[in-house]
Amino acid sequence: MTWVLDLDGVIWLGDAPIPGAAEAVGRLRKAGHSVLFTTNNSVPTVAEYVKKLSKIGIAASHTEIVTSAQAAATIVPAGETALVAGGEGLIEALSNKRVEVIGAHQFTDHPDGYLDDPRRTKVRYVIVGWHSYYGVASVAVAASSVKDGALLIGTNDDASYPTPGLHLPGSGAIISAVSVMSGSEPVFAGKPHDPIVTLLSPRLSGDDTVIGDRPSTDGMLARKIGARFGLVLSGVTSSFGDLHPRDPKPDLVAASLFDLVVAET
Numbered sequence: 001m002t003w004v005l006d007l008d009g010v011i012w013l014g015d016a017p018i019p020g021a022a023e024a025v026g027r028l029r030k031a032g033h034s035v036l037f038t039t040n041n042s043v044p045t046v047a048e049y050v051k052k053l054s055k056i057g058i059a060a061s062h063t064e065i066v067t068s069a070q071a072a073a074t075i076v077p078a079g080e081t082a083l084v085a086g087g088e089g090l091i092e093a094l095s096n097k098r099v100e101v102i103g104a105h106q107f108t109d110h111p112d113g114y115l116d117d118p119r120r121t122k123v124r125y126v127i128v129g130w131h132s133y134y135g136v137a138s139v140a141v142a143a144s145s146v147k148d149g150a151l152l153i154g155t156n157d158d159a160s161y162p163t164p165g166l167h168l169p170g171s172g173a174i175i176s177a178v179s180v181m182s183g184s185e186p187v188f189a190g191k192p193h194d195p196i197v198t199l200l201s202p203r204l205s206g207d208d209t210v211i212g213d214r215p216s217t218d219g220m221l222a223r224k225i226g227a228r229f230g231l232v233l234s235g236v237t238s239s240f241g242d243l244h245p246r247d248p249k250p251d252l253v254a255a256s257l258f259d260l261v262v263a264e265t
Contacts (some may be wrong), residue, residue: 002205003028006191007039007049009162009213009235010257012056016164018234020258021155022057028089031265033066036203038210039135040156040217042069042129042171045085045206066199068155068171068190069093072127074189075153075195081122083145085138085178086129090155092110094127104138111137114144123148128175128186129155139177146182156190158217198226209264211257213237219248228252230260 005011011021028035035058036047044052046065053060069086073093076082083106084090094101102123107114112118122144131138146152158170175186189195191212208227212218213235222229231250233239234257254260 002034002036002203002208004038004200004204004208004210004221004225006210006212006214006218006235007037007255008041010211010232011037011053014163016057018256020256024256024258024261025058027261027265034205035060036066037064038066038191038196038200038202038221040068040158041161042067042072042090042169042190043131045089045092046070048089063142066196066203067093068196069129071193071196071199072096072129072153072189073099074199075151075189076125076127080124081119081129082125083123083142083150084127084129085142085174086155087136087173088130090127090129102169104141105133107141108133108135108137111140114141120145121229123150125153126150126178127153127155128178129175130161130171132162134169134174136234139181142178143181146178146184152178152184152186152192152197154186154188156185156193156217157188157260158190158214160236162213167236169217191217192224197221199222207250211260215248215250217249222251223248228256232257232260259262 069090070093078098081100083102154175157172159172160167161170211230219229223253228251230252
């Protein structure tokens with residue numbers, strides 16, 4: 001069986017590991033299961049994800065990491081130019097596809113400078129993911145190229161991002177500002193949308209379980225790939241009181257990944 005594990009809200013919250021997560025992954029592998037780590041967070045690079053997992057006791061190869069940044073990059077043909085309002089993971093994925101990247105962060109202090117950038121006329125794709133410099137400038141720059149005819153791509157449509165304290169606005173909340181301003185609907189790449197399903201499909205066994213903290217992304221991904229959906233209450237969905245109504249309905253529910261894996265292995 002292949003277990004497809006979300007990261008934020010399942011393995012960690014922010015920089016804090018969720019208790020028992022490393023032990024749960026170890027139990028799965030000891031039982032002979034394959035593990036994939038699939039995240040809608042497009043900010044870290046793949047190497048940064050491998051390092052962060054290693055720091056909490058989980059060994060992972062680059063090929064076991066599947067991100068919404070990688071999924072978004074599959075939409076853009078090699079040789080194209082893209083304006084990117086996002087993190088290093090998104091820039092890395094696009095660069096690996098030989099896409100020329102214009103970072104919206106360059107115009108944070110002077111958004112009007114984008115109007116004079118000679119590369120602007122080549123931009124046919126605008127890709128928005130979570131970014132810490134989100135604000136008036138990044139929205140204005142991104143929306144301007146979408147208004148000029150560029151395709152708007154969102155890494156994912158998660159409304160919020162789970163942290164140990166207050167949940168932060170997610171990529172879905174950020175891209176909605178660009179969408180409203182430009183009058184264009186985005187194409188989404190991450191869970192549960194088709195680009196990331198296409199990336200995952202060759203790595204699945206046909207007997208799969210998706211574990212996550214958000215039914216609208218992890219649960220819908222499970223349904224699309226014909227897998228079981230295991231919901232953990234350690235992230236966005238944080239209590240049994242949040243479960244009604246939920247669509248899709250989870251096949252498994254547990255307080256944490258560790259509790260779920262112990263019950264299943």
